[in-house]
Amino acid sequence: MSGDASAFAGGRLDLLDVQYAPGQQSHGEAAADLVDFSHGDVDAFPPYPGAFEAVARAFAQGTAMAYSEYRGHRSVREPLAGRLAALTGAPVDPDRELIITPGTETGLFLALSCLVAPGDRVAIVEPDYFANRKIVQYLRGEILPVRLDYLRDDPAELDLEQLREAVRRGARVVCLSNPNNPTGVVYSNGQLRDILSIAQEGGAFVVADQLYSRLIYPGIAYPSLRSIDGAADNCVTLVGPSKTESLSGFRVGAALGPAWLIDRMEKLLSIVSLRTAAYNQAALHAWLIEPAEWLEERVDAHRRDPGRPPRTPAVSGGDGGAHDVADAASETIVRRLGDQALGVRTAVGVHSLPGGAPAEVELTVVTRTGSGH
Amino acid sequence: MSGDASAFAGGRLDLLDVQYAPGQQSHGEAAADLVDFSHGDVDAFPPYPGAFEAVARAFAQGTAMAYSEYRGHRSVREPLAGRLAALTGAPVDPDRELIITPGTETGLFLALSCLVAPGDRVAIVEPDYFANRKIVQYLRGEILPVRLDYLRDDPAELDLEQLREAVRRGARVVCLSNPNNPTGVVYSNGQLRDILSIAQEGGAFVVADQLYSRLIYPGIAYPSLRSIDGAADNCVTLVGPSKTESLSGFRVGAALGPAWLIDRMEKLLSIVSLRTAAYNQAALHAWLIEPAEWLEERVDAHRRDPGRPPRTPAVSGGDGGAHDVADAASETIVRRLGDQALGVRTAVGVHSLPGGAPAEVELTVVTRTGSGH
Numbered sequence A, B: 001m002s003g004d005a006s007a008f009a010g011g012r013l014d015l016l017d018v019q020y021a022p023g024q025q026s027h028g029e030a031a032a033d034l035v036d037f038s039h040g041d042v043d044a045f046p047p048y049p050g051a052f053e054a055v056a057r058a059f060a061q062g063t064a065m066a067y068s069e070y071r072g073h074r075s076v077r078e079p080l081a082g083r084l085a086a087l088t089g090a091p092v093d094p095d096r097e098l099i100i101t102p103g104t105e106t107g108l109f110l111a112l113s114c115l116v117a118p119g120d121r122v123a124i125v126e127p128d129y130f131a132n133r134k135i136v137q138y139l140r141g142e143i144l145p146v147r148l149d150y151l152r153d154d155p156a157e158l159d160l161e162q163l164r165e166a167v168r169r170g171a172r173v174v175c176l177s178n179p180n181n182p183t184g185v186v187y188s189n190g191q192l193r194d195i196l197s198i199a200q201e202g203g204a205f206v207v208a209d210q211l212y213s214r215l216i217y218p219g220i221a222y223p224s225l226r227s228i229d230g231a232a233d234n235c236v237t238l239v240g241p242s243k244t245e246s247l248s249g250f251r252v253g254a255a256l257g258p259a260w261l262i263d264r265m266e267k268l269l270s271i272v273s274l275r276t277a278a279y280n281q282a283a284l285h286a287w288l289i290e291p292a293e294w295l296e297e298r299v300d301a302h303r304r305d306p307g308r309p310p311r312t313p314a315v316s317g318g319d320g321g322a323h324d325v326a327d328a329a330s331e332t333i334v335r336r337l338g339d340q341a342l343g344v345r346t347a348v349g350v351h352s353l354p355g356g357a358p359a360e361v362e363l364t365v366v367t368r369t370g371s372g373h
Helices: A051-061 A074-088 A104-115 A130-138 A160-168 A189-201 A259-272 A278-286 A294-304 A331-337 B051-061 B074-088 B104-115 B130-138 B160-168 B189-201 B259-272 B280-286 B294-304 B331-337
Strands: A034-036 A098-101 A121-126 A142-149 A171-177 A205-209 A235-239 A253-256 A341-346 A363-367 B034-036 B098-101 B121-126 B142-149 B171-177 B205-209 B235-239 B253-256 B341-346 B363-367
Touching: A051 A278, A051 B051, A074 A098, A074 A235, A074 A253, A074 A278, A098 A104, A098 A259, A104 A130, A104 A171, A104 A205, A104 A235, A104 A253, A104 A259, A104 B259, A121 A130, A121 A160, A130 A142, A130 A171, A130 B259, A142 A160, A160 A171, A160 A189, A171 A189, A189 A205, A259 B104, A259 B130, B051 B280, B074 B098, B074 B235, B074 B253, B074 B280, B098 B104, B098 B259, B104 B130, B104 B171, B104 B205, B104 B235, B104 B253, B104 B259, B121 B130, B121 B160, B130 B142, B130 B171, B142 B160, B160 B171, B160 B189, B171 B189, B189 B205
Parallel strands: A121 A142, A121 A171, A171 A205, A205 A235, B121 B142, B121 B171, B171 B205, B205 B235
Antiparallel strands: A034 A341, A098 A253, A235 A253, A341 A363, B034 B341, B098 B253, B235 B253, B341 B363
């Protein structure tokens, strides 16, 4: 008898869908004429200065840089910790509270895998980065959605009543991205305090995906969850240079959290991938110390990206970057897209729209299958 | 209430131990004076010519090479497939039967995760690469050990009766490395046929870790499991340039298997790490097409590595590379080390032994804790 799929464990995998993502076009003709909204910044700008040179130096050193601790080179973590503390507003112990991950995606996978057991309830903001739902489903957790109202006239707000109810119903983990991915909404300090307080009262832990936290438009305040009193022990913060900094091609990221969680994440990383590519880790030497003006210019460049469609006034609160799926369409279309959409089949390319609300675009919303809620 | 470890899913993680591994010295003073036998080739030679240059070119191309299909750039897979077919003795479809992984470790994690459900029985050769046990334990599979007799005078042999019994008891998956890691034993064509046949009769799938398959000493025949009739549909083969080729610092590898399994592995990779670092994938452009003589010289260099202790005649059948934990000690010590040892505390450095059997070395075998069998 030959091996065949049905004979082996696969139930959890069959829930996953990989048709619609950057580079996945060859996976089916249906995908070829879709505009992909599932990922941002695929049209990358150059990475920050010095990133490649640092990797080249690590490669030239050979042995000494080819292997590292599973949690990353100490020589990378030590100087990085202070810069991450400045970025997130709370101290970071380089030995206990920081792990270098093969991209922020792996940070998310490790953190959720270390927090969610089968049957555990997880409160997930809607809309949010699609992978957190996929990972929780893979872990056989139960998702309790919490609505982010991003289409009203006032600044966007998370539905705290719904969050309270989710925690009351036993949610062990609260998953959010800040700025919200995909809408770009930045949470206010007040909202973050409320979210943390609700989570803490219910004994829930917060996973804060801050991948887009360096893509904040001028004049907007960006508080990091970790900066709030008591948060650093009750959350894991995921960051990395893949988006604003366009370094996704090296797959490096970082996770900050309490020592017990970082220890667990390292244990899991040791069997998942051993470590972040050890040469690539060196790219972080040049991260968060870019030349003055660099970040300002980069944020401006992202904002002026001709591949990014104009904002619609109907979408409120989009103060950060994310990749603004909301930007791409009118309120009606956004409501149809909702959280489940994977792409829009369109008669004209959304990227070549002449500006203004894309009312004339003929579109079909393609939704995720089997996403479970 | 603040988050604390005991409140969250962690049982499976607590089984894992990361104290003893390259670069992990800072994780405890006890590890500092241990000689580590858990990984090989940490003292790396230079990678094959052109590897870094290929990555540098990919980086220079920016956007086009920063993202790839989850299973890897087609531009890398297409030319690589033919070379992997030559390496493994059976055709490889670049679109259906090949996935680029962030190191062979991730290939192993993905393959086992796609094959083993909680409670499934898995036959694992003993001794073998320690991570396959860890991964199966993490997946809550049940391990059925199958003894590889590598200490007899005749060529080493797998205990086929024990394998037959494991499959009879319901083992769904058979895990082996070839050359065996850590002993260096190369399986004969006859043994591979028998292993495949036993697996097929019982409906079991084979995971063949061939990471060391290019570190074969001169004059030794190395048959690949895939080269045997019917094997390609019933096994997944893991290869990569981390060992003989010393490219572990980039974390790239490849898995070859039937389309249904590669599809599943890609789905899981999409939530675990999205993809292998897309720039790094380009290093594979220069792999398996090294200049004539390069491999021969490299194998010879590994063999003459002054960091590699002399072989002991008591260890039979070590025809391939692996990292030869067996080489490092007398038969008695090897028997004590067995499969569970993580390191040896020694009064003198094993690596500075004057040659011959290290009878005078005072040692304490440090065993894995909580490894479950």
